[in-house]
Amino acid sequence: MSVDTAVLKGRKVVGGVVEGEALVTRQTISGWGGINPTLGTITETRHELRGVSFKDKILVFPGAKGSSGWSAMFHMTRLSGTAPKALLFTEMTTKVALGAVVMRVPSMTDFDRNPLDLIETGDWVKVDADRGIVEVRMIAPRSAALRTGS
């Protein structure tokens, strides 16, 4: 059985190479008031990932929202050992940039196509932020247009 694969190109935010399972949300994430850093879970009341853990996941999301405590909350996930393995996001803000830096996980943005359209939760994702390349091994087949980006 063949496995669908795809490659995205983007810009390094924080360098490094890592691979793991994707956790994807189309909703922005709050730091302060939105996550539990000790458990590594989303806590925001109306979030589609409420109760879900991002620990050791490749977190694919639009970006950060809410309080200026974003970086400090995600910084605490690193101390607690609950941080995601990598961040792939589409909207650059000071919150997510600083959070990625202090979490010290490979992070990328400014992709040649939208990772939120291409990557699904459970896909196996290899992030090479130093070279600006993301390789996706899909668990379920996607349309040819999504694979090639045409």
Next chain:
Amino acid sequence: MLDGKDGKARQKAMELLVRYGEALGAERLVATDNIAGVPGSSNPFLAKYYHQHGGGNHDAIFSLFDLDSDEIVEVPKASAHTCHLQGGYDPDNWQLLGASPEGFKISQESEAYIAGRGVQILKTCTPYLAGNVPKKGDHCAWMESSAVVYCNSVIGARTNTEGRESTSAAMLTGKIPDWGFHLDENRLGSHLIEVDFEIESVMDWGMLGYFCGEVVGEKIPVLNGKFKADLIRHKHFGAAAASSGGVEMYHIAGVTPEAPSVEAAFGGRKPLEVIKYGLAEKRRTYDNLNSRAKDTDVDYVMLGCPHYSLEQIQGAVELLEGKKVNANTQLWVFTSRAVKAVADAQGLSKRLRDSGAVLVTDTCSSIAQAVPPGTKVAALDSAKQTHYLPAIMNIQAWFGTTQDCINAAVTGRWNGVRP
């Protein structure tokens, strides 16, 4: 500074700012002499963690957490004007707020440490009401979304929504990435909000702000209409817009400093969208804010988000004149230490106390995660607090005018009227 000639701490701070600037894609750093953050602030989690990893003194927390350094450095005095924003503990009322003696002690120690480094202990989300007012065009590095939006929009100074680590690094270097709102082209309006009726009360301004945040998200709304907004109304509008969305700057044509006209606010570009705010939008916003409230017996009334100004305290005292807070209800009013000192001198604090209310400093119910024991239903005059408090404390909350809230405090029942 990167080479270490200005000392190890400034080198580490500069290293962090360079990493952060590269992450943003900023081309350079810009000089800043106005920083508002929470430098060195400790809590039981950080105190315990750094006690186990790295020694646990205040230099360790500042080095390893604030500066994200791998080595502990001796932290010198601030080299740029820096103030400390809100914290979690009122030194006079921490027990009323249910704080642990251990948490309060840790907070007091970190406060003394950072005061010793020349940081102004304003302990408020409204530094602009407590002695830190930048001037138009100043490059700042502020945390606290409601203060950031006020700084950019009402004052015309320039700041992004910074975080703890970036403000602490700026405190030692006087630098911050030259990105986002520091640059002219990123300060222009995106969405035009047409308002066809008068926006009068603080509640009205809060609802309009909440609506704007919901419809523009992180973008920059330009309001067009007939407005008479004072400082207090701006404060509530911006705080609401920054919590329902991520608004960090807005313009009001003919009012705010970078918007002499609608056209100027957009820099000659066309709005991405033109959105009307009328009675239907106002009612929808009211219903959204009150969606988690159903029981009319009110246990707790909280005023002071963002921290109340002196005239707001005066207003609450006058509304309470000759009345007492209900035996089944508590009324807490939050402000800064600076404003409280004046309220004390004017006898306002005593008059609040005589009515059965408490004037609290430093924090708020959401930050301190503190409501009176047994609270099921709260009443609030702040759209921002209504956004956060029910989720954080798992309670119901009514949103209305300050008068509605004072009535609830006196009668123990919510009687607010849908507009």
